[in-house]
Amino acid sequence: MSSAQSMIERRPPSVAHLFLSRVKATPDREAYRFPVPVDEHAADGAPGAEQWRSLTWAQTAERVKAVAAGLMALGIEAEDRVSIASATRIEWILADLGNMCAGAATTTIYPSTNSDETAFILANSGSRALFAENVKQLEKAVEQQDQLPDLRWVVLFDAPAELPPYQGLEVLTLAELEKRGAEYLTGHPDAIEKAVDALDKEQLATLIYTSGTTGRPKGVRLVHDCWAYEGIAQEESGLLAADDVQFMWLPLSHVFGKTLISGQISTGHVMAVDGRVDRIIHNLPAIRPTVMASAPRIFEKVYNGIAGRARAEGGAKYKIFQWAAKVARDHARVSQANRIATGRDSVPFALGVQHAIADKLVYAKIRAAFGGRLRGAVSGSAALAPEIGYFFVGAGVPILEGYGLSETSAGSCVNRSEDVRVGTVGKALPGTEVRIAEDGEILLRGPGIMRGYHNLPEKTAEVLEPDGWFHTEDIGELSADGFLRITDRKKDLFKTSGGKYVAPSEVEGKFKAICPFVSNVLVIGNGRNFCTALIALDETVIMPWAADHGLAGKSYAEVSAAPETQALINGFIQRLNGELQRWQTVKKFHLLPRDLDVEHGELTPSLKIKRPVVEQTYADAVAEMYAGANEA
Structure with missing residues (x-):
């Protein structure tokens, strides 16, 4: 054993x-940090100023x-x-x-x-x-x-x-x-x-x-x-250690945030707590976390922001960033492949030299923006585009993609900082079992599995077997050495009218890695003879671009509708299609007049897209993309 x-x-x-034992074991150690307003009459403060306080x-x-x-x-x-x-x-x-x-x-x-x-x-x-x-x-x-x-x-x-x-x-x-x-x-x-x-x-x-x-x-x-x-x-x-400093901003109403409190109490490390999303960038250098958790959307926004600023600076700086981004991905890919094959992280000499140069020019600044001490950033609640994962791993900010559901107390599988395998959600936590059903569905069993849905025995019986196996409704693959890869949601996987299956999240993830201007994308094609996409742009990245391309003073909706923007995004769509099978390619797209959000019911609080809601909201745009198409 x-x-x-x-x-x-x-x-x-x-x-x-666990909590009472923790208090008894380390009563005087710091447990939590949290921001408080500084009194406006204080000598060292000003109205609106904040400072961090602690609780042992x-x-x-x-x-x-x-x-x-x-x-x-x-x-x-x-x-x-x-x-x-x-x-x-x-x-x-x-x-x-x-x-x-x-x-x-x-x-x-x-x-x-x-x-x-x-x-x-x-x-x-x-x-x-x-x-x-x-x-x-x-x-x-x-x-x-x-x-x-x-x-x-x-x-x-x-x-x-x-x-x-x-x-x-x-x-x-x-x-x-x-x-x-x-x-x-x-x-x-x-x-x-x-x-x-x-x-x-x-x-x-x-x-x-x-x-x-x-x-x-x-x-x-x-x-x-x-x-x-x-x-x-x-x-x-x-995943967590006693000397960690964890930055907690995730919604604690969501199982992903709440499960990390259990881990923090078990290890006794410091947790800095502030859920204001607009303060994340400001808080990182103040907290200097060693570990944090996030939904993929935050990492995508950070990447888009870095790429957008480099593009805006233009000239040599943009070319340096593009080169450094490619080196980061190549370094992460080759290192990962060699680790799988030989058990050692190694890269060719020339690539190592390029990586060292890129580190001084680009990566060190990225690590500093995260506080300079981050040993791992746990990503969960939705799929992370592999190209984003390779970039950050190569830049020295390893994103530890994990997997779990509300029904499994969140933590089921996760990559470890010493063995990150981009494109997977890592290995099962000790005590959790994973197997793949005949139809490809991921099944989980272990102490973290729910005991059922409240007052819904029929719904419980649909997903929970008498022997404890839980049906996740996710499709995946399990490697010989225990790494799990999610390929799609069972209910999201669709078949075109030509009989070909398409995993929309795979296509969407590839597009997010290619296009630094995208915020959200929804690929459509169930029962159709080709795929289309609804695309929302990242306002913080597209608006500076628009100002430099004759669209200064225009609203977000006007920029999205502009021919110049349509041409820009079409270029990225063509790049995407070059990486896809014929039946996966996106033939038409529609740029949305605003981003998707929780307030309009298009995203869940954990930032997952509510596909039926979005398709219904923009039904006219979808119909127009398929107008005149033979869908028999």
Whole structure:
């Protein structure tokens, strides 16, 4: 038995157990960093300025225990659902850990969720309490209060000086809840330890509602054992280490962000928490993380930004960037191929010299933009274009693509920093099994698998076998040495009218690697005799280009419709088609008048494209692309 298997098999029943053990082991070590506004009257600050503050593990425990005891004082009992509707911030983590230590089950709600779906999640989960980031999130519940007979309490992270009374709801601030908790603990000093000791590993810990592309979301039932396993497995795999500094900006309402909290508690490393996407670039040099996680869209935007700036500078600088980008990809490819063949990372002498020169001219600046210490950037929730992956690996910013679903507590497979294989999602975490069904579907089994969909036994039976194998609905391939490659979503794979199968994500990924101006792309062709594409451009990259090509002063929509832009993108489409099989080629495309976004329901909160929504929204454009075509 390996030490990793032993650790996993001897894991505690819950993350609450892991948390109390962590506090006992390293009480004075830094646990979390978070930004706070600097007082406008402070000598060293100015209005709008911020500074980072820290909590040790002991200080974190004091607040978590106060939150947990406060919930107990309200009347929250074991497995009662307590929802959190908030962006990623330190209070989210305190609330979640407070829920777990009180024996309650966290139900997550994206702050961007509308009032109708918020009410559905609160009602379907039977939530008795809600942690709301602000009055805006509170009002979503109040609007649908007649549908929420179970909801009794709302705890606000940010509250105005005065709040109107809400009939049937007790509204209090987080500080007030913690004060009640502290008072409760004076009479019940060991209440938290008793509650944690009473936790069973199969007790419900979390309900995460899938952000799925169609229909009402389903509540994924994740028990305490799921998270305890994830924490230990992330540590044992080497994904996270005790001396790491992790930058957490991902939505904690999403399983990808939440699972990393388990790993952080297991290892005890520092986590810097700030969910504001517009602050990522500013925060990186301040935090100087050794590890961070992201959706592929962020890496694509960084790459597009680098390429766009180099193009704007023109002349020699652009040629140097193009050369350096090719060297990075060649170096990563050759090194990876040699590692697979011989077990050693090696490249020909000439390529090594070119790489060293390119490093001084280009790559060092890219690493500095990430803070200069990044040993690995975990990518998940959607596919990463391999060309983007090769570029960053070659530049010394290894992107560790991983794989998992809400139904698997996120972490199922991941590349390790010592053995990155671009184009794959790495090997399974210790304790997780992977196999490929006869039709190519990926099946997973292990402690991280959900225990079912909340109150949906029929839906559960469709994806979860009695022996524990979970049907992912993803198509993939497994190498002899255990690396998993995702080829497409089973439901997204389509067949042309000529009988040829097309994996749209493969074509879309190739286009993103070729075209630095693209933000989102959707390939269409199911039942058609050729493929087309709906394309949204990256505004931060296309608008500077437009200003230099006679389109200054035009709006984004006007730039997208301009003949000059159409010709630009057509050039990249022709390059794409040169890399594809005949039946995969994109014959026509349409540039969208705006980018896809969550607010219009075209992207999930984890930035996956809702294909049916986009196709319906732009049905006229799709019809025009196929007008007059023989589709028999």
